[in-house]
Amino acid sequence: xxxxxxxxxxxxxxxxxxxxxxxxxxxxxxxxxxxxxxxxxxxxxxxxxxxxxxxxxxxxxxxxxxxxxxxxxxxxxxxxxxxxxxxxxxxxxxxxxxxxxxxxxxxxxxxxxxxxxxxxxxxxxxxxxxxxxxxxxxxxxxxxxxxxxxxxxxxxxxxxxxxxxxxxxxxxxxxxxxxxxxxxxxxxxxxxxxxxxxxxxxxxxxxxxxxxx
Ligand code: GRF
Numbered sequence: 001x002x003x004x005x006x007x008x009x010x011x012x013x014x015x016x017x018x019x020x021x022x023x024x025x026x027x028x029x030x031x032x033x034x035x036x037x038x039x040x041x042x043x044x045x046x047x048x049x050x051x052x053x054x055x056x057x058x059x060x061x062x063x064x065x066x067x068x069x070x071x072x073x074x075x076x077x078x079x080x081x082x083x084x085x086x087x088x089x090x091x092x093x094x095x096x097x098x099x100x101x102x103x104x105x106x107x108x109x110x111x112x113x114x115x116x117x118x119x120x121x122x123x124x125x126x127x128x129x130x131x132x133x134x135x136x137x138x139x140x141x142x143x144x145x146x147x148x149x150x151x152x153x154x155x156x157x158x159x160x161x162x163x164x165x166x167x168x169x170x171x172x173x174x175x176x177x178x179x180x181x182x183x184x185x186x187x188x189x190x191x192x193x194x195x196x197x198x199x200x201x202x203x204x205x206x207x208x209x210x211x212x213x
Contacts, residue, residue: 012041013197016092018100023054025098032190044090048102080107116151128156148192
C-alpha cells in the first residue's frame, strides 16, 4: 500500500490492470496518473483477449502488457494461477479489473485478499452480470448507476466500496444511458483507486467497507 506521511501519499500504489475490451477505463486511469490526480503506477496490464483495443492503449502509454487467449481459459485455475504469478512478479499491490470479462478464481483472490477491484455498470446488488446497462434499461428503472467493489468468489457480490446513481431520463436511448454510465465510470474509478493509494479504505469484520476522511 502507498505510504502515508501527514495525510499525503508519497509512494505510488502499484497496480495491475485486467482488461478484455476497449479499455476506456484503463485509459481513464492512465490519464489520471498523468494528470497527477492519481498516485499510482500501472506495473502490468493483462488482457484476456489478444485483440483487445486496451492493449493498444497500454502500448501507447508505454506500459508493460501481456495477453492470454481462449485456450488459456480452458483451464481457469491454471489461467488464474498464471495471472497471480505475473502480477506478483511485477510487484502489483492491487489488481484492478477494467472491463475484464473472465471470472477471477481463488488463485488470484487468495494471492490478493481484498485487493482485487471491480467496476460494475449498475447499482449492485441489482443487475448483476454482463449486460447490466441493457438489463436496467429494459427493466424501466428510473435510477441506475455504477458500483466499485472488491471482487470475491461470488460474481458481482464482493464488499461495495463506492456507488454513484445515474438517472434514466425521459427520452433516453440505451446508447445515451451507456454514454453517461461510461463517463461516470471514468471519473469514479480513478478516484477510488486514489483513496486506496491514500490508505483510506478498509473492510471490517462484517465485510463492510469504510472510507476514512
Ligand atoms: C465498463 O462499463 C465496466 O463497468 C464493465 O465493462 C465496461 C468496460 O469498458 N465491467 P472499457 O473496456 O473500460 O472501455
